[in-house]
Amino acid sequence: MLNLRDVTKSFDGKSEVTALAGINLAIGAGEMVAIMGPSGSGKSTLLNLMGGLDVPTSGQVMVAGKDLAVESEKERSLFRRSKISYIFQAYHLMPTLKVSQNVALPLHLAGVPAREIAEKIALVLRQVGLEARGSHLPDELSGGERQRAAIARALVTGAPLLLADEPTGNLDTARGEEILSLLRSIHRERGTTIVMVTHDHHAASACERLIRLRDGKVEGDSAATGGGR
Numbered sequence: 368m369l370n371l372r373d374v375t376k377s378f379d380g381k382s383e384v385t386a387l388a389g390i391n392l393a394i395g396a397g398e399m400v401a402i403m404g405p406s407g408s409g410k411s412t413l414l415n416l417m418g419g420l421d422v423p424t425s426g427q428v429m430v431a432g433k434d435l436a437v438e439s440e441k442e443r444s445l446f447r448r449s450k451i452s453y454i455f456q457a458y459h460l461m462p463t464l465k466v467s468q469n470v471a472l473p474l475h476l477a478g479v480p481a482r483e484i485a486e487k488i489a490l491v492l493r494q495v496g497l498e499a500r501g502s503h504l505p506d507e508l509s510g511g512e513r514q515r516a517a518i519a520r521a522l523v524t525g526a527p528l529l530l531a532d533e534p535t536g537n538l539d540t541a542r543g544e545e546i547l548s549l550l551r552s553i554h555r556e557r558g559t560t561i562v563m564v565t566h567d568h569h570a571a572s573a574c575e576r577l578i579r580l581r582d583g584k585v586e587g588d589s590a591a592t593g594g595g596r
């Protein structure tokens with residue numbers, strides 16, 4: 368599903384920052400993988416490349432057989448829409464749209480009929496425990512509720528690849544546990560490939576494989592200790 372070869376990413380600014388310094392990784396279809404590492408080690412940068420949100424400075428990023436580095440912006444965005452769901456570290460909910468409209472957005476973009484959209488939204492809002500918050504604006508929600516709205520928006524399309532940047536970072540233990548078991552059941556039932564960045568060892572142990580980053584390099588890559596509970 369994902370194949371990265373000699374991937375580097377640098378950012379120009381006042382001084383050049385090397386966020387990724389030669390990443391080689393293969394993630395198969397249907398895997399559920401955790402990425403851990405210190406703040407600044409390149410986790411979000413790596414996830415952005417996997418999601419086609421950014422392109423590498425050098426190297427190759429293959430997603431479902433497509434080399435995203437050589438695609439145009441427009442082609443990448445079409446590809447993303449059908450194949451990739453993304454839970455952002457900073458949520459990126461549209462502030463002027465209600466929760467239900469935010470969640471509906473990817474379905475509208477995919478041309479799903481209105482009647483189906485209503486059903487899918489009701490289901491996914493129930494799954495993340497936000498059924499009573501659909502008509503609220505993101506500003507009216509707590510941090511954890513916003514996070515769950517962002518998760519609902521990512522899950523609603525049923526894309527084969529789900530990339531999640533600290534999906535339980537703002538949730539209490541019980542809510543975090545619910546979201547993890549929701550992700551696990553989606554992984555099991557739909558065969559969704561999940562790559563999840565997390566600081567939480569408990570969340571990582573819900574995955575089958577743990578990749579550790581340090582200073583923009585893969586420091587470790589092994590079966591997660593929890594064995595995917």
Ligand SMILES: Nc1ncnc2c1ncn2[C@@H]1O[C@H](COP(=O)(O)OP(=O)(O)OP(=O)(O)O)[C@@H](O)[C@H]1O
Nearest residue numbers: 378380384385386405406407408409410411412413
């Ligand atoms: N747009 C950018 N411009 C300049 N530097 C950037 C940019 N994005 C990331 N970086 C730098 O690249 C490095 C890796 O950042 P990244 O966001 O991938 O870290 P992270 O592992 O996700 O950290 P955290 O756990 O804090 O979210 C950091 O040193 C960061 O400052």
Ligand SMILES: [Mg+2]
Nearest residue numbers: 410411412456
């Ligand atoms: Mg990050």
